[in-house]
Amino acid sequence: MADNQSDLVILGGGSGGYACALRASQLGLSVTLIEGAELGGTCLHRGCIPTKALLHSAEVADTARESEAFGIEATLTGINMPKVLEYKSGVISRLYKGLQGLVKSRGVNYVQGWGKLTSPTTVDVDGTTYTGKSVVLGTGSYARSIPGLEIGGRILTSDEALELAEVPGSAIVLGGGVIGVEFASIWNSFGAEVTIIEALPRLVANEDEACSKALERAFRKRGITAKTGIKFASATQDDQGVHVTLEDGSTLDADYLLVAIGRGPKTDGLGFEQVGVAMDRGFVTVDENLQTSVPGVYAVGDIVPGLQLAHRGFAQGIFLAEHLADQSPAPIIESGIPRVTYCDPEVASVGLTEAQAKAQYGESAIKSIEYNLGGNGKSQILGTAGFVKLVALDNGQVVGVHLVGARVGELIGEGELIVNWEADADDVANLIHAHPSQSEAIGEAHLALAGKPLHAHA
Numbered sequence: 001m002a003d004n005q006s007d008l009v010i011l012g013g014g015s016g017g018y019a020c021a022l023r024a025s026q027l028g029l030s031v032t033l034i035e036g037a038e039l040g041g042t043c044l045h046r047g048c049i050p051t052k053a054l055l056h057s058a059e060v061a062d063t064a065r066e067s068e069a070f071g072i073e074a075t076l077t078g079i080n081m082p083k084v085l086e087y088k089s090g091v092i093s094r095l096y097k098g099l100q101g102l103v104k105s106r107g108v109n110y111v112q113g114w115g116k117l118t119s120p121t122t123v124d125v126d127g128t129t130y131t132g133k134s135v136v137l138g139t140g141s142y143a144r145s146i147p148g149l150e151i152g153g154r155i156l157t158s159d160e161a162l163e164l165a166e167v168p169g170s171a172i173v174l175g176g177g178v179i180g181v182e183f184a185s186i187w188n189s190f191g192a193e194v195t196i197i198e199a200l201p202r203l204v205a206n207e208d209e210a211c212s213k214a215l216e217r218a219f220r221k222r223g224i225t226a227k228t229g230i231k232f233a234s235a236t237q238d239d240q241g242v243h244v245t246l247e248d249g250s251t252l253d254a255d256y257l258l259v260a261i262g263r264g265p266k267t268d269g270l271g272f273e274q275v276g277v278a279m280d281r282g283f284v285t286v287d288e289n290l291q292t293s294v295p296g297v298y299a300v301g302d303i304v305p306g307l308q309l310a311h312r313g314f315a316q317g318i319f320l321a322e323h324l325a326d327q328s329p330a331p332i333i334e335s336g337i338p339r340v341t342y343c344d345p346e347v348a349s350v351g352l353t354e355a356q357a358k359a360q361y362g363e364s365a366i367k368s369i370e371y372n373l374g375g376n377g378k379s380q381i382l383g384t385a386g387f388v389k390l391v392a393l394d395n396g397q398v399v400g401v402h403l404v405g406a407r408v409g410e411l412i413g414e415g416e417l418i419v420n421w422e423a424d425a426d427d428v429a430n431l432i433h434a435h436p437s438q439s440e441a442i443g444e445a446h447l448a449l450a451g452k453p454l455h456a457h458a
């Protein structure tokens with residue numbers, strides 16, 4: 001095919017777009033991938049990876065600060081923020097190089113430039129038209145702000161917060177969702193005084209209520225203030241700092257204000273509506289095969305309503321490539337996608353919350369159990385509190401796994417297998433978990449659910 005014609009034209013080289021490109025080329029389809037900024041998108045450059053690098057630096061700081069409790073005589077003398085940023089950039093640039101190499105080696109036609117959809121089969125980049133038998137939209141998302149609240153100076157979104165070359169003495173975090181609590185956790189570990197403002201009644205409100213309560217308790221212990229159920233009214237800034245007023249009239253001052261109230265779809269002015277792509281509040285709506293209202297035009301990632309997570313984007317990209325290559329891939333079930341909030345302690349979950357399960361199956365058809373990490377040897381060694389909560393149907397099938405505690409994000413892979421393979425408590429109770437490991441807590445929770453608890457009171 002000519003250079004400007006391919007089986008697939010993909011607009012946006014983030015998690016969704018590049019995963020689709022890599023899988024499609026693996027399946028023998030010719031692919032043009034158009035990216036205006038940097039291959040890898042939000043996740044690699046301004047999202048998952050940089051935040052987790054900062055969280056790791058934060059963990060090192062906490063370990064040094066608390067070393068005495070473990071009999072180690074170390075002193076935390078300071079946080080060298082430029083050095084932290086250098087470490088973070090090093091991680092990104094290694095992954096970025098690797099990804100660029102992958103895209104090249106798979107024979108993807110990579111086009112650097114901002115594209116616009118001009119018809120169901122064409123994308124224009126600076127006057128050059130790229131034609132595809134199918135077009136995939138994967139233009140991602142941006143950090144939203146409140147109307148009238150201008151970003152700049154001391155008022156930041158996660159984009160600016162990731163580049164901040166100093167540790168704030170104090171910070172107000174507007175929004176107690178995933179991004180807000182992760183930054184609150186980082187800055188607190190670095191020594192800042194942090195206040196979170198959340199309009200909903202609890203932090204990480206999409207999680208099971210028990211997880212929110214445990215996180216709020218842990219944050220309180222760490223000295224992070226969470227003001228929940230209260231709305232932001234306005235903010236001003238001057239040389240001294242930011243001054244925030246809440247709807248109840250109370251005021252707060254800090255060095256910085258982080259606006260972390262969610263992410264909007266990047267779909268404005270890209271020709272989608274003109275071509276007839278149906279939208280819902282800026283998001284692109286799709287059918288079960290990720291096809292938009294326009295035949296041959298598909299969408300993946302954050303612009304599709306649902307969980308805004310990188311691994312959902314990867315999964316959708318792979319699904320779509322396989323679908324277009326007539327491989328009949330299994331549909332993606334949104335509730336089977338694992339979710340991790342990487343603050344300290346971590347919150348990880350997959351499947352239904354207790355409230356969702358009760359709404360779906362009826363109150364009496366659901367049982368739940370919490371196994372406290374107090375009984376888990378490895379968690380005691382690490383000095384972390386938390387729990388494993390299982391939500392199950394009365395026939396024993398586990399429909400939700402919810403975890404709180406240091407490092408539990410690494411455990412959710414097992415939770416994912418349990419929920420997505422529709423395992424029963426008995427199935428998992430029979431599996432042996434290595435001792436002492438945090439994964440044992442998952443085994444113990446299933447032993448308890450199966451009616452034979454070991455390190456737990458019956």
Ligand SMILES: Cc1cc2nc3c(=O)[nH]c(=O)nc-3n(C[C@H](O)[C@H](O)[C@H](O)COP(=O)(O)OP(=O)(O)OC[C@H]3O[C@@H](n4cnc5c(N)ncnc54)[C@H](O)[C@@H]3O)c2cc1C
Nearest residue numbers: 012014015016036041042043047115140301302308309310
């Ligand atoms: C601070 C933060 C932390 C996060 N942490 C996590 C985490 O720990 N785990 C997790 O799973 N998710 C996390 N996310 C979410 C994750 O980053 C997104 O879900 C993911 O990046 C979405 O992928 P995407 O492909 O839809 O969009 P994006 O990654 O946003 O990529 C879209 C790409 O399209 C390009 N583009 C847009 N318009 C055009 C155009 N007209 N022409 C050409 N190119 C265009 C953009 O430049 C961009 O590179 C985090 C997000 C943030 C902001």
